[in-house]
Amino acid sequence: MTQNKVKKYFTFIEIWAWCDICKEMIDLKVDKDEIAKGISMGIYTKEYKHTNPSPDPNDLDDSSINEHTIYAYINDQYNITEVKSFFGASPSLPELREGIESGDVRIPIIVKDVPKMSVDLGMVTAEEYKIMKICDGMNTIEKVAQIASNSVENTEIIMEKLRKKGLIKIIKRT
Ligand SMILES: [Zn+2]
Numbered sequence: 595m596t597q598n599k600v601k602k603y604f605t606f607i608e609i610w611a612w613c614d615i616c617k618e619m620i621d622l623k624v625d626k627d628e629i630a631k632g633i634s635m636g637i638y639t640k641e642y643k644h645t646n647p648s649p650d651p652n653d654l655d656d657s658s659i660n661e662h663t664i665y666a667y668i669n670d671q672y673n674i675t676e677v678k679s680f681f682g683a684s685p686s687l688p689e690l691r692e693g694i695e696s697g698d699v700r701i702p703i704i705v706k707d708v709p710k711m712s713v714d715l716g717m718v719t720a721e722e723y724k725i726m727k728i729c730d731g732m733n734t735i736e737k738v739a740q741i742a743s744n745s746v747e748n749t750e751i752i753m754e755k756l757r758k759k760g761l762i763k764i765i766k767r768t
Contacts, residue, residue: 598666598674609640611666611677616646616658624668633670635710636727637741640666657681665732667741675741676733684732687767694736698766702729702738702753705763718759725752729762 599610599619605626610619624640632638646658660681667676680689690699704726713723721744728738739749756762 598677600672600674602672607668607672609666609668609674611664611674613644613658613662613664613677613679615662615679615681616644616649618646618648620644620647620664622666626672629668629672632668636724638668639730640668642666667728669741669743675743676737678732690734690767694734698768700735701731701733701765701767702735702756702762703731703765704729704761706761708761718756718761722752722756725749726756726761729753729756735764 598612601608606623607626607629609622609624611622612618613620620642622640622642629638642664643661644664645661646656649656649659662679662681664677664679666674669675678685678689680686687699690701708718708723708726710723712718713720718726725738725742725744728741733741735749735753736746738753739746742749744752753762753764757764
């Protein structure tokens, strides 16, 4: 696996995120203001639709010439915690399964969205809020933990609390 890279500047960061469809590093500039706004909403996801900037002209089956999306999850330290690339609206089951050897793929999704104010009102903790916002249906529990820079164990405990509060549900796919 190729390592994603970040270069931090005063007002923006430049990232090189590995696109598994293009098999290339995708170079993106992201304003720090944009990231700060996203982080205050729980998580910042840089979404970038593109086609392969340098497709292989000899490969007629190269699907990367078709438009696809890259998602780069960026944390408050301006580091990339996860990158995913997919065609269409969301990743397919095999793409979601990446990194899971066996068993069900568990995908948490938001059932009831709550405003940031809920944290101030004590309805959810800041940690719960952050985890909840990563439950965008694009990620397994294991990936949510990775994106949040949290352990899978702790993430599962937080998710169980969110589930009991009726804010998320966990979909199992085999
Ligand atoms: Zn790509």
